[in-house]
Amino acid sequence: MPSLNPSPEQLADYAASMPSGVPILMLNLLRYNDQATYPAGSPHSPCSGREAYARYSRVALAKVQASGGAVEVRAKAHAALIAPPDEQWDDLLLVSYPSKEAFLAMIGDRDYQAAAEHRSAALADSRLIGTTAY
Secondary structure, eight states: OOOOSOOHHHHHHHHHHSOSSSOEEEEEEEEEOSBOOOOTTOSSOOOBHHHHHHHHHHHHHHHHHHTTOEEEEEEEOOOOSSSOTTOOOSEEEEEEESOHHHHHHHHHOHHHHHHHHHHHHHEEEEEEEEEOOO
16 A cells, blocks of 8 residues: 555654654655646646656755755665565655754645645655664
8 A cells, every 4th residue: 555645643653753852864765656646626737756756856855954954865776675576666765854853843844745745646655764873
């Protein structure tokens, strides 16, 4: 089952599970739709999933940087060595934030939330995993 956006329960679990006040790294695994899947009546012109993700990224990158974060790694995924056979990814992103609080504030931002419509249209599946360094 595709996972695109966190549920309120997942956000609450993330907020409770991640340590406070320490730098975090968010691992993003992305699989794009061939064609973006905007809702019927959307004002956005048809495009590929990658193009829709680029629309999202223009706003998201500015918000990441404004939060004190940075894209640390952006890579093309080629092959899953240890994974279920149907689990394939197109891209991997590793994004740093000064804290979980900075990340949560960013995703609560009105402009970020508006841009997230492009992310949802772009992706066939995704994973977002919060991590900290040892």
